[in-house]
Amino acid sequence: MTFDYDLFVIGGGSGGVRAARVAAETGASVALAEEDRYGGTCVIRGCVPKKLMVYASGYPTEMEDARAFGWTVHAGGFDWDAFRGKLHAELDRLEGVYRGLLANSRVATYDARATLKDAHTVALSSGAEFTAKHILIATGGYPMRPDLPGAEHGIVSDDIFHFDMLPKSILIIGGGYIACEFACILNGLGVQVTQYYRGAQILRGFDDEARGLIAEEMIGAGVDLKLGSTVREVTPDDAGYRVKTTTGIEKVFDQVFLATGRKPKTEGLGLEEIGVELGRNGEIVVNEYSQTAVPSIYAIGDVTDRVNLTPVAIREGMAFVETVFKGNPTPVDHELIPSAIFTQPELGTVGMSEEEAREKEPVEIYCTSFKPMQQAFAGRANRVLMKLVVSKESRRVLGCHIVAPQAGELIQMAGIAVKMGATKEEFDRTCAVHPTMSEELVTMKTPVRSA
Known part of the structure; x- marks a missing residue:
């Protein structure tokens, strides 16, 4: 059978765009349909604008600290209109980047809603229909409203x-x-x-x-x-x-x-009608290679409700291309994924929590909480936390948890060591960088408790 495309991707978020581009680089003919804005949740209505708002919201505290360090600072108040205009301009720029990346990779794009007609046919809201040897669903998720009056x-x-x-x-x-x-x-x-x-x-x-x-x-x-x-x-x-x-x-x-909470965006795609299995939350059920119950159809990202993080969706897209277009079956590795929560202070985490680990095996907990130098000098009472969860038997660091300014930056580096299977003694053998908050990760010698 002759197909219009080797691959048709439904969804123009980070995972779908990466999969489309990398597949096209193999010489495959690729198309992508997106009903909203290119870049998806992360770029348009999630991680990127949120992080810019995190930056904006931190300046009042930074200005207070600046005064404590001897600077004369006068804050004139926050101009939401000015910030919002610049924010939306940046999102427009990033959407243009995503469109450009697809065009440069020779991926055909369709600004339309796509649904599935059968295992190899995609129907667009424009009225067009296309066939594809493989179909990849990367439609992401959406915020749901609770069952609450009003x-x-x-x-x-x-x-x-x-x-x-x-x-x-x-x-x-x-x-x-x-x-x-x-x-x-x-x-x-x-x-x-x-x-x-x-x-x-x-x-x-x-x-x-x-x-x-x-x-x-x-x-x-x-x-x-x-x-x-x-x-x-x-x-x-x-x-x-x-x-x-x-x-x-x-x-x-x-x-x-x-x-x-959020829900996978699967309603109205025609999935169950053609045999694609959905889970209790509406997620697409896939195997370790992101393949659905219909062999020609795959799914990645939040629509599968596995680990709902942008870098994970991108890695799932890369693994899909390795498996389907490069002849190198590659299961997705969802173990020991570092992540950050951009509260103030931030939380950076990788591996098991203390509660999770002690359910599985005997562990030692190394932990310290203190006022960091910058905040203490400024007269603030804010505290940070550095914590390692260590296996008693193997001595591997099973989990690392950091609550501190810039914890997201710190956990990326700690995540490498934890992913490699570093032991507590290997952490101990690493020389401290002084004076930093993170030096505590390699100077905690005595466990605060065993569990």
């Missing part, structure tokens, strides 16, 4: 970059990384932030000690964090939105931000 009145993470003006007050519902990151961001930009989370502690699934310190630091910075709080309903009010909780709290906020 949820339609709240905004979600896609909306956060488009405020006409910053609200004076906002309620953030949720305790995951998106909720916590934007609580810190908006608090830093001068918004009065309240955060309700139904659980006992924010950042479920991460190391307990690390998330506890982040919660303390968020509260200390001015975030009104209420744990064990479940919202009952949201109703419009003359002064904004009235929110009632199951514990009897009733308050009015300018805005309500729903950060209660």
